[in-house]
Amino acid sequence: MILFFGVLGPGIIAANADNDAGGITTYSIVGAHFGTKMLWVLFLVTISLAITQEMGVRIGLVTRQGLGGVIRENFPIGWTLFAMVAMLVANIGTMTAEFAGVAAAFSIFGISKYIVVPAAVLFVWFVLYKGSFRTTQKIFLLFSTFYIVYIINGFIIKPDFAEAVGSMFRPTVEWTGGFMIAMIALIGTTITPWGQFFIQSYVVDKGLKIKDYKMEKLEVYIGALITNVVSFFIIISTAATLYKHGIHITDAKDAALALRPLAGDLAQFLFGFGLFSASILGAFILPTATAYALCEAFGWESGFNTNWKNGKIFYSIILSVIAIPATVVLLPNISLIKVMVWSQDINGILLPFILIFVMLIINNKRIMGEHTNKLASNIVGGVTILGIIAATVVLLGYSVAELM
Amino acid sequence: MPYLSRILNSKVRDTADVVVGRIKDVLIKPAAGKYSPLQFLAIKAKKGGVIYLPFEAVDNFSHEEVSLKLLFNKTGAVAQFPDGLVCLKRDILDQQIVDLSGARVVRVNDLRIGDFQGATCVLGIDVSFKGLLRRLGVSSLDFLDFFKVNFIDWRQTQPVKGFLKLNVVSNDLSRLHPADLANIVENLNVKNAQKLVASLDAEAAAKVFEEMDAEMKKALVRQLPPDQMAEILDKMSMNDVVDFVKQLSEQERNVILSHLKMGTIEKIRELIEYSNDTAGGLMTTDFMKVEPAMNVNDVVAEIKRLSPALRSLLYVYVVSPKDGKYIGSVSLRRILIASPTQKIGKLIKRYAHQATLNPNDSIKEIIRLMTKYDLNMVAVVESTNVMVGVITIDDVMRYLAPKA
Numbered sequence: 048m049i050l051f052f053g054v055l056g057p058g059i060i061a062a063n064a065d066n067d068a069g070g071i072t073t074y075s076i077v078g079a080h081f082g083t084k085m086l087w088v089l090f091l092v093t094i095s096l097a098i099t100q101e102m103g104v105r106i107g108l109v110t111r112q113g114l115g116g117v118i119r120e121n122f123p124i125g126w127t128l129f130a131m132v133a134m135l136v137a138n139i140g141t142m143t144a145e146f147a148g149v150a151a152a153f154s155i156f157g158i159s160k161y162i163v164v165p166a167a168v169l170f171v172w173f174v175l176y177k178g179s180f181r182t183t184q185k186i187f188l189l190f191s192t193f194y195i196v197y198i199i200n201g202f203i204i205k206p207d208f209a210e211a212v213g214s215m216f217r218p219t220v221e222w223t224g225g226f227m228i229a230m231i232a233l234i235g236t237t238i239t240p241w242g243q244f245f246i247q248s249y250v251v252d253k254g255l256k257i258k259d260y261k262m263e264k265l266e267v268y269i270g271a272l273i274t275n276v277v278s279f280f281i282i283i284s285t286a287a288t289l290y291k292h293g294i295h296i297t298d299a300k301d302a303a304l305a306l307r308p309l310a311g312d313l314a315q316f317l318f319g320f321g322l323f324s325a326s327i328l329g330a331f332i333l334p335t336a337t338a339y340a341l342c343e344a345f346g347w348e349s350g351f352n353t354n355w356k357n358g359k360i361f362y363s364i365i366l367s368v369i370a371i372p373a374t375v376v377l378l379p380n381i382s383l384i385k386v387m388v389w390s391q392d393i394n395g396i397l398l399p400f401i402l403i404f405v406m407l408i409i410n411n412k413r414i415m416g417e418h419t420n421k422l423a424s425n426i427v428g429g430v431t432i433l434g435i436i437a438a439t440v441v442l443l444g445y446s447v448a449e450l451m
Numbered sequence: 452m453p454y455l456s457r458i459l460n461s462k463v464r465d466t467a468d469v470v471v472g473r474i475k476d477v478l479i480k481p482a483a484g485k486y487s488p489l490q491f492l493a494i495k496a497k498k499g500g501v502i503y504l505p506f507e508a509v510d511n512f513s514h515e516e517v518s519l520k521l522l523f524n525k526t527g528a529v530a531q532f533p534d535g536l537v538c539l540k541r542d543i544l545d546q547q548i549v550d551l552s553g554a555r556v557v558r559v560n561d562l563r564i565g566d567f568q569g570a571t572c573v574l575g576i577d578v579s580f581k582g583l584l585r586r587l588g589v590s591s592l593d594f595l596d597f598f599k600v601n602f603i604d605w606r607q608t609q610p611v612k613g614f615l616k617l618n619v620v621s622n623d624l625s626r627l628h629p630a631d632l633a634n635i636v637e638n639l640n641v642k643n644a645q646k647l648v649a650s651l652d653a654e655a656a657a658k659v660f661e662e663m664d665a666e667m668k669k670a671l672v673r674q675l676p677p678d679q680m681a682e683i684l685d686k687m688s689m690n691d692v693v694d695f696v697k698q699l700s701e702q703e704r705n706v707i708l709s710h711l712k713m714g715t716i717e718k719i720r721e722l723i724e725y726s727n728d729t730a731g732g733l734m735t736t737d738f739m740k741v742e743p744a745m746n747v748n749d750v751v752a753e754i755k756r757l758s759p760a761l762r763s764l765l766y767v768y769v770v771s772p773k774d775g776k777y778i779g780s781v782s783l784r785r786i787l788i789a790s791p792t793q794k795i796g797k798l799i800k801r802y803a804h805q806a807t808l809n810p811n812d813s814i815k816e817i818i819r820l821m822t823k824y825d826l827n828m829v830a831v832v833e834s835t836n837v838m839v840g841v842i843t844i845d846d847v848m849r850y851l852a853p854k855a
Contacts, residue, residue: 111674112640119558120545124586251641254670346547346558346578348638352664357555 058100058263058270061246065096065237065274066194067329068148069141069394071322072387073236074278075302077229078285080295081221083214088230089278090215092237095431097271098424099402101264102409103243107250108257109418114247115344118404121414130404131344135368137240137397138337140390141329143372147386148326150376151299154383155319160376168373171330175365176351183331190324194277196317200309201280206287211279224445231438232388235395237278238431241333243401244340257418281305298384330369338364396439399432406432453512454577455539455562456586462516463494463504465523471504472496474517477564478503478536479573481614483621484606486572489564491533492517504528512564512571539573542613547643548576549609551623554631556638560586563602575602611639615646625655633662636671645674653679657686660695668695672707681710688762689736690846693722730817731810733850734831734840739767743778743796747789754786763843765828769799770838777802777838780830807832810839814850817842 066074077085103114110117115134119127149167150160174183220226250263285305289296296302303318310317338361342349347360355362376386406428409420420428455477463471476493491503504519508526511518519526537543543559550557560582563575577585579601584590609621624632636644636659648656648671660668660683672680672695684692684707696704696719708716718736725731739757741750750767758764766780779799789798806824808817808831821829821844831840 111642111645116547116640124545124583125588128583128587252666252670254641254673256673343640344558345583346556346560348555350637352634352637 058104058246058267059273060188061100061242061249061270063188063192063270063274064245064328064332065239065242066277066325067141067145067236068151068322068326069144069232069387069391070236070278071281071325072144072148072151072296072302072384073229073232073391074281075285075289075305076296076384076388077233078282079289079302079305081226081229082286082290083211083283084219084221085230085233086211086214086279086282087216087218088233089237089275089282091434092234093271093275095234095427096238096275097268098427099238099243099405099431100246100267100271102405102420102424102428103246104250104263104267105260105418106405106408106415107247108255108260108263109415111251113251113340113343114244114405115340117247117408117414119344121408121411122404126404127344130401131341133397133400134240134244134340135337137394137401138333139368139371140393141239141241142333142368143375144387144390145326145330145333146372146376147383147390148322149330151383151387152319152323152326155299155303155315160383164373164376167327167330168369171327171334171369172366174331175335187324187328187331190320190328193317193321193324194281196306196309196321197277197280197284200284200306203308204284204287206283211283211286222441224442224449227438227442227445228388228392231395231435231442232391233395234431234435234438235393235398236391237275238398238402239394240397240401241336243405245332245336248336248339284308296384297382302384334365334368337368338362395435399435402428402432453564454585455544455564457515458512458517458564459540463492463519464516465519465521465526467522469523470497471519471523472498472502475501476541477539478533479539480535481537481610481619483609483614483619484623486567486574486605488570488572490536493538494528500530502528502530503533506571509571537610537613543576543610546610546612547639548611549624549635549639549647550578550603550607551609551621551627552603552607554627554635556635557603563605573605575605576608577602611643611646615650618650620650625651629655629658630662632659633664637664637667641670641674645671648683649675649679653682654686656683660684661687661691665695665698669698672699672703677706677710680707684711685715689718689722690732690734690840693719694727694732697723697727725810728814728850729810730808730812730831730842731839733814733817733846734808734810734842735762735846736840737761738830738838738841739764740770740838741767741795742772743769743794743799744772745795746791747786747793747795747798748791750781750786750795751791763828763845765843766830766841767795768830768838768841769795775838776836777807777830777832779805802832802836805830808842809834814847817847821847 106114106117115131118130146164146167150164153163154160255263288305288307289301294301294304299318299322300315303315306314306318339349341364342361348357349361353361408414412419459474461474463474465471472494474492475495477489478491478493479487480490481487489506491505492509494502494504496502505527508519508521509517510520539562544562546559547556548559557578559576560579561577562573563577564571565574567574577600579598581593581598581600584593609624636647639647644667648659651659696707699707708719722736737760739754739761741753754764764783766782767786768780769778770776771778779801781795781798785798806820806826806829808820808829810831810833827844829842830838831842832838
């Protein structure tokens, strides 16, 4: 196991954490509601993820500080505030998905969210405050390798692989609001604002230098590939089971059906367990990552070794990023599945803004020296930004049309 | 008195009422622990390009517009960046800075400029929320004056960017307690942290290193050149070095060790074998060793000679000159009251009548023994009767409260 974590670097960890509650749910819905039609988006997103994460690594290696700090030192303060608020909103959204994931996982076993969510809040706060964060993170990261079951499941179902691979290269668009919502969520759950901040801090905190670049780049590419192979199998699993029988996902039990071919009656248990560990892993990373990024940008004292008086802003951010999402999830009659997908849409819609900052930084010679972007990376970055903006505009169009 | 944020971008007008350009930056001569007088204004010229205008030519600085005393062509403005100066906007504003009075790291939201002994100087840095609002141009939001302006006296700060490159280090910085300095280093981004540690002499850096958290140490070891790192390790106490080296990867460990002295390397390799929660892992190998034939006078001289290198000194340990076997210990108190010519061998408390530890004793045993016999310091003796180190109450405390 030590060896396993020895080779685990930022790329793989960030990519794995990408498959959180929002991720599993979004991929399940994409497959269940649209079959393999959206696999081409997944294919393009894999490339975008690899390229944008690589940019984060490069900025981290050159500037040796987090994204929040780099933005603060190189952009007018108003833009800094804008970027940090965008990240905060996106992260609160993602955190909401994590708590919704915990609640949905336990709902499979008939346990009420009014018991589970408060318990999860206390658990997260306790672990973060007591500082056994790193160990716990590793345990849950290990749990989250449960996704392998989707890959095995995918082979047992014996789906039409030729068809699936074909649809990766055959852009298909349904011009409906539902399709756009699912598509933006698919992008927004794979490439995330927090992921951009996370990968950069990770290489900085590890003290990596530019000579480690080649290694890190490779690792980021592998991470992007692995995570999206998993996503691919979640989509084809749900496509071959739920989509074929016209079952729409309205709660976690439905999504669990996709694992029946492999696990039979254990499918619900397996899905519940996977969803829970993925959610709680995200729930550990997000509050602290958010607080560190904001404190770095605005120069507030941070870290769990500061006392309450000096670190009150740091602790307040962590508490809000835990408490606000938990409260949202506890609202009566709220659809947990919708919360998980919509939060990914918020991430997707806010993502272009963060990526624009990343692109401006990485093309700035004064900051990056000789390590500015090559044309290919700029094209991928640019297309990603424009693609999401276009999809968002179309989605807005549909929403307005619906209201009329 | 103006704030830097208000001055930047102001028009500069000469005596003929001609607008020369707008203020782009303000240059000071870096000096530690003094209010720095303004030296030059960097002006974005109307005709294009940047010119550096000596500050003596400025007549009135406190309005929205800056007026000069002379015609522009008589001011002695130059196009070349004046050597050895630091820019307030580029190097200080929005950057991390060390607040020496509070021993913390803050970000500069604004700078207060004013008159001091007839010169216009930087007087303080604004780190408050109010400063942020002012920068955002929305001070009016805080019409109830809810937020207080919080200035840090300029003389009580240690800027990092620019200052450390020019080796301008405040005396107060090196006067900070190593634990506070370590806390500061942990809160700086890795780039600044490296600059700060590099600016300290090896002895001070070693003390700071001993207090730093493991993650930051690991990050810094990759940033500092190995020979400089070795110099710092050389000044650290042996058990801190061992604890630290233990956490490095095999490869990094070998690089660092290869820069150390042969004897040190062997000692480290030996100590590395002990587990962290045993007496061998916790002990300090630096202790006061004397021979039984020495008289009290000699011992006192020896204490004076070695004292700077020892972290704590409560007992003097008497060791056989023939085979290095441990004979017994003498407390400082007994040495203090003994006659100067008395042989130290006559004063000792014998090994056989003493509570000592074996390197393999567990932390439980250490705590039990030290509590039972009310000890602040215990000798660690191998089964061959050779004394290898001491454990102080500090070592135990550090084990029990690693984050403090």
